[in-house]
Amino acid sequence: MGLNFETLRPRAEILADYVHILRRIYDPVAYAGRLQRLAKMLENCSRRQPARRNVGKRELLHRIMSNMPEPRDLFSRTLTQCATSNPTAARRILILMTLYQDVGPFAREVIASIENMIAELGPVTIEPRVQLEPASSTLAM
Numbered sequence: 001m002g003l004n005f006e007t008l009r010p011r012a013e014i015l016a017d018y019v020h021i022l023r024r025i026y027d028p029v030a031y032a033g034r035l036q037r038l039a040k041m042l043e044n045c046s047r048r049q050p051a052r053r054n055v056g057k058r059e060l061l062h063r064i065m066s067n068m069p070e071p072r073d074l075f076s077r078t079l080t081q082c083a084t085s086n087p088t089a090a091r092r093i094l095i096l097m098t099l100y101q102d103v104g105p106f107a108r109e110v111i112a113s114i115e116n117m118i119a120e121l122g123p124v125t126i127e128p129r130v131q132l133e134p135a136s137s138t139l140a141m
Contacts, residue, residue: 003015011121012118012121012122015114015117015118015121016118018114019111019114019115019118022107022110022111022114023111025107026100026103026104026107026108028069028070028071028074028075028100028104029074031100031104032074032075032077032078035078035082035093035096035097036078036081036082038089038092038093038096039078039081039082039085039086039089039090039093040085040086042086042088042089042092042093061094064094064097064098064101065079067101068097068100068101069100069101069104069105075097075100078093078097079093079094079097
């Protein structure tokens with residue numbers, strides 16, 4: 001149930017670690033922070049952008065932003081900051097934001113499913129053993 005191997009640690013602990021990691025990776029604030037850091041790193045990119053027509057870009061952007069999961073304003077600020085400070089990276093950041101439209105909500109479904117698996121294993125007090133950097137440093141720019 002949930003794992004395809006025999007574990008040395010209790011199954012519920014391993015599943016709890018996985019839930020902890022998914023929550024950290026797909027937290028909207030952390031995801032947007034990573035996009036902002038990536039936009040700054042792409043600033044030094046010397047690749048030339050192909051010339052593109054602006055036809056339909058505004059409508060496409062509106063459609064993408066209106067389909068973003070909450071908090072939309074966070075992703076909107078992230079894109080605006082990128083477009084202002086590094087317009088050549090905005091297209092790449094928008095692609096990653098579009099990816100989040102699918103993986104963010106899917107991660108929450110996976111988390112709920114795994115939490116149900118943990119609940120079926122019985123009452124256990126579980127503290128995730130996975131050590132990640134503190135949440136405050138995740139947002140540092």
